[in-house]
Amino acid sequence: MADALWLEAEQAAWHRVKRRISQLRLYPLAQEVLTKGGQGRASGKGGKTASHTKHQVANLMNLALAAKNPQEIKHYLDHQAGRQDLAEFYGPLAKMFQEWQTTLAPQVEQEVLALIGSGKSAASTLLQLSRDRLLLDLFREFCQHLRAHHDYLDATQGGL
């Protein structure tokens, strides 16, 4: 197959796997993050206000759009998780992103390789599409789910 066609097929495979992960893993994860936050506040552990959570969700969305590499995201999440007043919200996110780097990204790469087969395409995929790009895309998808679910909860349940 011509090189351009291979590249096209590889990109389609990456796209397909990323979108599948977005639906299967990231969407429920975004709901879980906000639900757990809600429980914390209900039991009096959190002390966060609706506008406070809204602000953090907006921060995350901005980070997802602006970050140039996963290290920027990791640094920000770790830094925020280290702050006493924000640890409850950012702690699970920092842990989640760490897990993406160590477990999810390699797993996704394996799925892509399985989808497109081995040989030339596999080798060029690894060169053309880096793990950094994958993590940035996954984080952006996650933040979009997070923002949608947050806005929805805010409107239907009177704030988070």
Add this chain to the structure above:
Amino acid sequence: MSNELLVQAAIRQLLRFEQERLYPHGMKVMPEIKALAENAQAIFGQEKAHTSLQKLEGLALRTDLVTDILDFVKRQTGKKGSSERWQARHFGRDLVEFLEGPLRKRADELACSPVLARISGNSHTPEELRLLIWLELTRETISHLVAHARFAAA
């Protein structure tokens, strides 16, 4: 024939039977969808060409992920200002709850159908099948919802 095509064919067959449930003989539309459509008509009836519903219908046809549709409805429901119409009569909330509740449950049931189990070498995981069927049911529902709302407005 490839397994992918067989799975698609099996899902279409399941949905044909499911149509009967969504749109049973003697009824114009499934009661839950009818209630949603009537609310949609009351809320969006003044909108030129039902813009919001058109966007929803377009997205449902275009996307390959049910979560894109849910994100869209949630974002519309969460918007302030003129888009607060999605909050009127609990329309957005009821739609999300219907899609994530009874429809998702039905997709789970259909994904366990013997029709799909009989396809040898099916490469889809049960979770993938469930999501594919959930997407198709969601498309059907939105199509009925929009059609009924437009019909009611005519």
